Amino acid sequence: MNGIQIKDVTKHYRVLKRREGLSGSVRDLFSRNYSVVKAVDGISLNIEPGELVGFIGPNGAGKSTTIKMLSGVLEPTSGIIEVDGFVPYRQRRRYVQHIGIVFGQRTQLWWDLAVIESFKLLKEVYGIDDAAFTRNLGIFDEIAGLKELYGKPVRNLSLGQRMLCEIAASFIHDPSTIFLDEPTIGLDVEIRSKVRTIIKELNRVKGATVLLSSHDVGDIESLARRIVLIDKGKILYDGPTEKFNGIFGRYRTLRLDVHGLSESDIARLKAETAAHVQKNKEIVFGEVSSGWLGLSFDQDKIPLLELLTPILAAFAVKDIKVEEIEMEEVIRRVYEGALG
Amino acid sequence: MRRKPYLGTIRNEIQSSLAYRGHFLFSLAGTVIYLIIAYFLWKAIFAASTGGNIGGVGFERAYLYVGISMSLAGIIQTSVDWSLSRLVTSGDIFRSLCRPQDLMATLFAESVGDGLVNCAVVGLPALVLSFALSGAGLPDLINVILFIPAVAIAFFLNFLIDFMTGLSVFALQSSRGVMNAKDSAILVLSGALVPLPFYPPGVRAVLEWLPFQALYNAPARILADGGAGLADALPFLAREAAWAVLFFILARILLSAGQHKLVVNGG
Numbered sequence: 001m002n003g004i005q006i007k008d009v010t011k012h013y014r015v016l017k018r019r020e021g022l023s024g025s026v027r028d029l030f031s032r033n034y035s036v037v038k039a040v041d042g043i044s045l046n047i048e049p050g051e052l053v054g055f056i057g058p059n060g061a062g063k064s065t066t067i068k069m070l071s072g073v074l075e076p077t078s079g080i081i082e083v084d085g086f087v088p089y090r091q092r093r094r095y096v097q098h099i100g101i102v103f104g105q106r107t108q109l110w111w112d113l114a115v116i117e118s119f120k121l122l123k124e125v126y127g128i129d130d131a132a133f134t135r136n137l138g139i140f141d142e143i144a145g146l147k148e149l150y151g152k153p154v155r156n157l158s159l160g161q162r163m164l165c166e167i168a169a170s171f172i173h174d175p176s177t178i179f180l181d182e183p184t185i186g187l188d189v190e191i192r193s194k195v196r197t198i199i200k201e202l203n204r205v206k207g208a209t210v211l212l213s214s215h216d217v218g219d220i221e222s223l224a225r226r227i228v229l230i231d232k233g234k235i236l237y238d239g240p241t242e243k244f245n246g247i248f249g250r251y252r253t254l255r256l257d258v259h260g261l262s263e264s265d266i267a268r269l270k271a272e273t274a275a276h277v278q279k280n281k282e283i284v285f286g287e288v289s290s291g292w293l294g295l296s297f298d299q300d301k302i303p304l305l306e307l308l309t310p311i312l313a314a315f316a317v318k319d320i321k322v323e324e325i326e327m328e329e330v331i332r333r334v335y336e337g338a339l340g
Numbered sequence: 341m342r343r344k345p346y347l348g349t350i351r352n353e354i355q356s357s358l359a360y361r362g363h364f365l366f367s368l369a370g371t372v373i374y375l376i377i378a379y380f381l382w383k384a385i386f387a388a389s390t391g392g393n394i395g396g397v398g399f400e401r402a403y404l405y406v407g408i409s410m411s412l413a414g415i416i417q418t419s420v421d422w423s424l425s426r427l428v429t430s431g432d433i434f435r436s437l438c439r440p441q442d443l444m445a446t447l448f449a450e451s452v453g454d455g456l457v458n459c460a461v462v463g464l465p466a467l468v469l470s471f472a473l474s475g476a477g478l479p480d481l482i483n484v485i486l487f488i489p490a491v492a493i494a495f496f497l498n499f500l501i502d503f504m505t506g507l508s509v510f511a512l513q514s515s516r517g518v519m520n521a522k523d524s525a526i527l528v529l530s531g532a533l534v535p536l537p538f539y540p541p542g543v544r545a546v547l548e549w550l551p552f553q554a555l556y557n558a559p560a561r562i563l564a565d566g567g568a569g570l571a572d573a574l575p576f577l578a579r580e581a582a583w584a585v586l587f588f589i590l591a592r593i594l595l596s597a598g599q600h601k602l603v604v605n606g607g
Contacts, residue, residue: 068434071434071438072437072438073434073437073438075600092437093440093441093442094440096437096438096439096440097440099438101434101438103434106431106432106434106435108435108438110352110356111356112355112356112359112360113352113355113356113359117352117355118352120348121345121348121349121351121352124344124345124347124348125345125348125439125440125441126439126440127344127345153359
């Protein structure tokens with residue numbers, strides 16, 4: 001049991017640069033332009049056995065590529081990866097006996113069969129003994145009430161129900177390390193919290209090392225004590241979640257429905273609001289997208305009402321939403337030194 | 341290698357196939373319609389021939405070849421080329437790769453599961469219908485017995501050909517072209533479309549040494565050309581087996597080369 005060690009790992013893909021249009025596609029048949037994409041660009045990371053680490057970053061940051069390399073599916077271009085004493089891509093067949101994997105966008109269950117049939121086949125694939133199998137099914141039922149799903153065909157499950165089963169399936173052979181790649185993608189708030197619960201509880205009960213990737217800051221905040229932030233293949237932050245939270249937990253994005261406002265109205269709204277909170281320049285306006293104008297602010301410095309009241313008094317805003325800070329905003333602020 | 345997971349895979353695949361009843365109904369209906377059309381087609385061809393035979397082959401035997409080939413198609417076709425290439429292009433291949441299972445053995449187990457169901461639901465009824473329509477008598481017991489290993493090897497050989505066709509996706513990103521080429525080659529060179537006895541003797545002699553005839557011609561000949569028994573069947577079985585061994589080795593080499601090139605697509 002020695003956790004996960006990643007040292008100076010890179011993964012470069014050769015990607016065909018496609019020319020535009022029909023004539024471009026025809027020319028692509030004869031001559032090709034490749035460019036190299038550095039999906040992972042020199043990352044180093046040590047994770048202790050039993051730790052639950054959150055791996056966050058925007059889409060395309062290199063999270064999935066890292067997890068694929070850790071699970072032995074991809075070979076790193078350079079660098080060293082060791083998980084529990086195995087080199088994943090070299091000893092793949094023996095190694096995968098000790099790990100569990102969930103890719104949020106894919107299913108590892110048999111589409112046409114009842115959930116329990118998939119579990120039974122996994123029991124045979126991993127050579128799990130009857131006692132451990134029954135005990136684990138009991139644990140899954142206790143934590144997430146899976147019993148009622150066991151008899152249903154996978155294709156008839158909702159996305160959330162399926163994800164609960166996928167996560168349970170990844171724990172079924174008592175692996176020492178689990179990789180969860182975007183397990184909450186596309187789920188609504190209620191089921192998302194259920195998924196978080198099952199991950200947290202299984203990590204606690206089973207003591208497995210868990211690396212969880214997500215582009216949802218909330219997932220990581222509620223699950224992981226340690227957070228690794230990655231962007232463009234590089235690690236931007238690796239440290240306690242509290243510190244990260246302390247800085248980004250205060251930020252909110254206020255969204256205003258400006259469908260009824262003209263361009264000049266919106267410009268005036270921006271100017272007046274900016275003037276109003278001038279003393280601390282902590283608000284950032286986004287672009288108007290599909291009729292909504294977003295602005296992010298630090299709610300410790302500017303109370304929401306103080307920001308909102310003058311806007312609502314002067315402009316015909318139809319609706320408002322307050323959201324947690326977005327990944328892109330976090331990244332921007334980190335580059336500006338917010339975590340320094 | 342532990343066998344239990346693969347037996348479990350066969351069982352799951354059988355259960356998955358059985359989940360779609362309508363599928364069998366239409367496969368069987370399609371096969372029956374083909375057999376009936378082929379019956380009238382070959383009847384018409386022989387009616388126009390002089391003396392009721394072509395190149396020394398009578399209607400009964402010609403139709404049996406066609407009918408058995410059609411039944412065999414129902415049994416040995418695996419579609420592993422499609423599924424493997426789809427697994428790679430969609431990235432779902434990760435599922436096999438992140439389990440302690442061998443990719444080729446897993447796909448073979450799935451094919452066996454499918455094959456057993458197809459054999460029972462489409463292959464056997466089609467065989468019975470072919471014999472009934474041909475007007476030939478029942479085959480000799482020894483030929484029926486020899487037919488079983490011939491079909492088993494043909495199944496394995498066809499799996500290997502399909503598997504290697506699917507593997508071309510590693511080099512080409514899409515195996516559709518290779519698949520079409522393979523399908524055409526099999527259709528023409530195996531005796532599935534036109535029975536081998538109708539080919540000119542020179543061409544036929546070459547084809548009998550190629551792997552494709554082992555898929556359709558060899559089992560069809562063993563079952564349709566009654567009387568000769570073991571002595572006649574043995575060279576065909578031996579050639580089938582030799583190709584299977586050769587292709588097995590080749591497939592393993594290609595697979596390990598392909599897995600190094602693998603890029604798992606998608607997020």
